[in-house]
Amino acid sequence: MLKDRISSAREYLERFGVDAILFVNLCNIRYLCGFTGSDGALLVTREGGVFLTDSRYTTQAAQEVSRFPRREYQGKLEGIAAFIKECDAGRVGFESEQMPVAQYNSLADILPGVELVPIGTELTALRQVKDERELELLARSAELASRSLLDICGEIRPGMKERDVALALEFAMKRAGAEEKAFDFIVASGNRGALPHGKASDKQIMVGELVTLDFGGVYQGYYSDETVTVAVGKPDERQREIYGIVKEAHDLALAAVKPGVSFRELDAIARDLIAGRGYGEFFGHGLGHGVGLEVHEKPVISYRGEGTVEPGMVFTIEPGIYIPGWGGVRIEDTVAVTPDGCRCLTKVPKELMVL
Missing domain, CATH: 3.90.230.10 (Creatinase/methionine aminopeptidase superfamily)
Structure with a gap:
């Protein structure tokens, strides 16, 4: 079921012409990878992706997240930015209805040259039909x-x-x-x-x-x-x-x-x-x-x-x-x-x- 959900999420990559999508909404993260903690981020790319969280949830993530590699960060935005640079993503979609403006501005500052593409109400349809x-x-x-x-x-x-x-x-x-x-x-x-x-x-x-x-x-x-x-x-x-x-x-x-x-x-x-x-x-x-x-x-x-x-x-x-x-x-x-x-x-x- 997670595989099907991830495939559905990847359809948005083509639809919006982006190299990755950053998920910060915890419900969407749980839906796509199974993580039930209170802080983390998920990046989905065409071929893979990564789940990121801090040391409080490293052990929990190892138990719950199996379809994505897991990484621990000390600074959330820095950890997200490091992976985006590593996978050489030039256009990154993000949940514009979920990400605070201050967080967006900070991420944009540490990712010069990367275009952050707002994806709003379209992503809210991801969980509309239940399995x-x-x-x-x-x-x-x-x-x-x-x-x-x-x-x-x-x-x-x-x-x-x-x-x-x-x-x-x-x-x-x-x-x-x-x-x-x-x-x-x-x-x-x-x-x-x-x-x-x-x-x-x-x-x-x-x-x-x-x-x-x-x-x-x-x-x-x-x-x-x-x-x-x-x-x-x-x-x-x-x-x-x-x-x-x-x-x-x-x-x-x-x-x-x-x-x-x-x-x-x-x-x-x-x-x-x-x-x-x-x-x-x-x-x-x-x-x-x-x-x-x-x-x-x-x-x-x-x-x-x-x-x-x-x-x-x-x-x-x-x-x-x-x-x-x-x-x-x-x-x-x-x-x-x-x-x-x-x-x-x-x-x-x-x-x-x-x-």
Whole structure:
């Protein structure tokens, strides 16, 4: 699998007419050579390349990186520059969306005569289509998180702080085998549900409130992402109405996921339904995003998204309605695209749960 990934990366050498590509994004480095540490660089050339890191990771790199020779540097940029000079690369592509300007300027200063070629959004497509092993890990990551939420649902009760719900969920997820939480969990109850990114607070959950929980874990480097909105106590008529609208938008978009459909078309399916029910102004974010070695990656499923759905892509479907002063509802599943549709990796049922 690594061999195929490296071959895909080498296609960018021809596409941009460069002699090498410098990778500094740790997720791309992990994807291409298996290194899981927190500092390093990977240079890919037409015939080979090199992985570079410092003494903290020399032993770890020897265990994880097998498809590239490994070198230890004392100064990162100096080590990168030394290899570029050694392989006589005149044009070197780099991840322009990942490299800080100061780092770029320093590298350019120590490489006079070498043209540094920015490669931006094009490289972000490298990990867009997942292979079978990635799909297995993503499914496991999602299953761990879903099961953990179901395990702690019975603990959510009136008077409980949002922060305590988030903590219980994190503990359950780690007990189940997750390496870490994917992000700071969103637990937004009552009128705080109007905050799409309402991180768990000290607010107490009250009877009659909706609670939005956006959560995920990490398993062997791969992320999960899921959102569930539950009712604490019997929901009123408006709560049921708005939940029903979001659920219908979610279900319609989910049913439309198949190869060849444009990202914009998927977004429009959910957005148009919500707008048609009179709540269009309260759904501001995109319908979804890719999930993989990062919790937010390509593709972008929105009215600005470019491209079409392909088998092997993994992304979220997450419509929502957020009404200031009232609250909100979001329903999110992560799906893997199949040759004729999709399958849900996330497992929490999306009918309204009343706790």
